[in-house]
């Protein structure tokens with residue numbers, strides 16, 4: 425059990441895994457990634473994550489070296505070697521090994537790294553009581569500068585935001601876009617519930633197309649909860665009946681306070697509860 429890594433197919437204990445210091449992932453942050461988790465030991469929606477990984481890499485002009493079946497086989501071997509009950513999975517694809525220059529023609533790649541470690545679920549209290557979030561002063565990258573739809577290892581925008589949030593004891597930090605509209609969390613998407621209707625910012629707000637976000641929108645339809653993708657302003661957060669965030673690792677986590685002010689009653693709400701239940705049922709079905 426523990427942390428194991430596969431570097432271009434070589435599986436080793438995590439602490440022994442090595443990538444060249446000349447790798448563009450290291451020298452330029454020239455890389456894309458995905459975060460997955462397992463349910464009942466099986467990677468959850470590997471297909472959707474690989475589709476997004478390919479799309480991210482394509483935006484940067486490189487591509488994974490093989491098809492989904494090979495990813496699935498290699499990841500399966502890595503998970504088997506690690507033997508964790510449930511694993512957190514990070515897939516990193518870099519452009520490859522270069523010479524610390526913008527001479528992309530000299531880069532030998534790509535480099536594919538997969539790391540698995542024991543999955544640590546968020547405390548159940550987060551779901552029972554809700555989490556504290558804050559709104560960062562730093563704005564989400566403008567899509568015309570570095571499009572948040574590209575899930576890249578260039579995470580400094582997120583790190584600046586998270587550091588602000590952590591300094592205030594927040595479990596997640598929300599970012600606004602350049603126009604001051606609600607964009608997304610530093611590692612999550614955001615939903616607001618008002619009058620029984622769920623709203624999440626559109627992709628055009630300049631956000632990552634979250635796999636959990638998409639699933640929650642689909643589950644809302646199944647549950648008969650009206651859901652839409654529409655611009656959200658900060659005022660919508662503070663006048664909401666419920667706010668929750670979504671991500672692979674957090675599923676759907678209710679928000680108790682924003683910038684120290686309680687969301688509505690300060691308790692998780694009924695719409696969130698139904699969605700979380702439906703999400704967990706979905707993951708159980710996946711696990712069978």
Ligand SMILES: Cc1ncc(COP(=O)(O)O)c(C=O)c1O
Nearest residue numbers: 611612613632634635636671672
């Ligand atoms: C910036 C950002 N937005 C949203 C998400 C949620 O995406 P997903 O539901 O695919 O995990 C993440 C996940 O890490 C993220 O980093």
